[in-house]
Amino acid sequence: MADAKAQKRQKFESIFPILRDELLGYLKQEGMPEDAITWFQRNLDYNVTGGKLNRGMSVVDSVEILKGRKLTDDEYFKAALLGWGVEFLQAYYLVSDDMMDQSITRRGQPCWYRVEGVNLLAINDAYLLEGSIYYLLKKHFRSEPYYVYLLDVFHDTTFQTDIGQLIDLITAPEDNVDLNKFSLDKHQKIVIFKTAYYSFYLPVALAMYMCGIPHSSTNDPYELAQKILVPLGEYFQVQDDFLDFAAPPEVLGKVGTDIIDNKCSWCVNTALEVATPAQRKVLDENYGVKDKAAEARVKALYEEIGIRERYAEYEEGAYKRIIGLIETIPTEGADVGAGDVKLKREVFKVFLDKIYKRQK
């Protein structure tokens, strides 16, 4: 089982060097100087690989489920390319997010902007990561009837993610704590825009387009997918926020820093919702303060308000709601008009199963 998983990952990873070499090949063909080509390669290797690759691999998984069979080599390559497109987009955001958050490490190594000699050039490197997506899409999908839909969905989710980042950045600046700006409502907007669209809707929509599922003016399957995947992404992020507080670091694989970093987390927003004036004072005085004792006081308050039970309740509710949404798809697959491929419950179920009650 673990072997199959590692193999799957390895196969997906084996596509990356091909894509990277196509990108570098373009620069070579245009006669770019050697040092520019080397720089771009380092940017690609450093920032696109090394993550969990869940988003990218979920494109391949979804195509397989939708087609209901093993993919041909050509189909696999195309699905993986779309998956890597999501990973490039993720890299575009991580490089800049780490700069804006002034983070220190990412994926167990220094953030790209902190690498010797990079600094603010990281901005242009992020631009190149995004530009790479459209270069690769054009090269491999230009003649497909769904090409323009691929571009649209990348654009739409990119703009949504930008907007999510904007709200997050002005709501929770690290150097200016103001809990009056927080609310569960704002938290929901942030996580949907900043995370859910690109991490959950985008991979599935790409898979659906590649399988030739058409849009429809009534019961559009893409709208249906979005209606399921956006709450799923929201649930994922709430869980992420909760685990940052609750999971033991040795299980989580990192030490949570949301409290110290003044993050607009589900935990603090839930606490704010139920805090007595005395508890609110504790939050105002200790949240976002760069001090372990202050963090401990916030954590104690979370326990005091029963955050664990509240989360367990949230998780059950979210799970049931999402199952309910998934079950609006007919067991035979959604009727999606002219296409041969039907939208299937399983696409969404595998996502949900991966997330439900995860510990890390």
Add this chain to the structure above:
Amino acid sequence: MADAKAQKRQKFESIFPILRDELLGYLKQEGMPEDAITWFQRNLDYNVTGGKLNRGMSVVDSVEILKGRKLTDDEYFKAALLGWGVEFLQAYYLVSDDMMDQSITRRGQPCWYRVEGVNLLAINDAYLLEGSIYYLLKKHFRSEPYYVYLLDVFHDTTFQTDIGQLIDLITAPEDNVDLNKFSLDKHQKIVIFKTAYYSFYLPVALAMYMCGIPHSSTNDPYELAQKILVPLGEYFQVQDDFLDFAAPPEVLGKVGTDIIDNKCSWCVNTALEVATPAQRKVLDENYGVKDKAAEARVKALYEEIGIRERYAEYEEGAYKRIIGLIETIPTEGADVGAGDVKLKREVFKVFLDKIYKRQK
């Protein structure tokens, strides 16, 4: 004459608030918090407007020339929207370029990242400026047969510009002067990729698509346009480099800083090409040094090698070469296959006439 020009500009400018309000409308419709909407509006107003608008207005001019008549209101709006698309793209680059160059002012006001409270958030603001282009294109051009070509040409030129920026950034870092990295060859690559594609080819290609000029496998009109506009853009940038050194500040409207900023300018590359070992030593010791006396020594050396005559010679050569390229278009307009609209010499001539022997 000056009045007609001002009127033309005013008409073009009158489209911006419409586009801005459509973008803000999207955020409102999605229920975004008030402070995020205000922030986005300030970003748009501060960074997209206030420039010379030459790139944007040249889309409208080109559409008018290609159609050979006054535009209807709807045509004008669409051409202007595409023109503003180029201006948004320009803003995307200026915001980040100013950060990477650590510039102080832009268009007579502090660079965006230096505005109180902005700082590194400017990165995400730049992302939003780029995302705005695709939001607007989708809203207004989605059903046009040439929509996908608009997306492709924006993507292509964006990636080219990113690559140009990369070479520029690693060839001429402000804090590490190394003239061995410079050459006229590299200068040419930088200016073509960093400037020519987005400033010259992009506006004309957008106009051509809007006029329905089709691609062709033989004598593709877009390739022809690129063959003229890329050298034109190169000439424009060489001139820009020369004027930075040679134009009186009261004419240029700013004080040139290329020497002090270690810019990979046509002037220094020309000097390097002909410098004796003694002259090379002067350049090595004084170029990119933050000191007025060092700058004066470089300027004296430029005069010594006869940079003015060399530039005059370059300009005559470039002018003649470009005229020659323009004249490969038949006087009746290029035969462009199935379309009704023909590519016309005048599209390129108005560009050339605006640039030839300009003083500022």
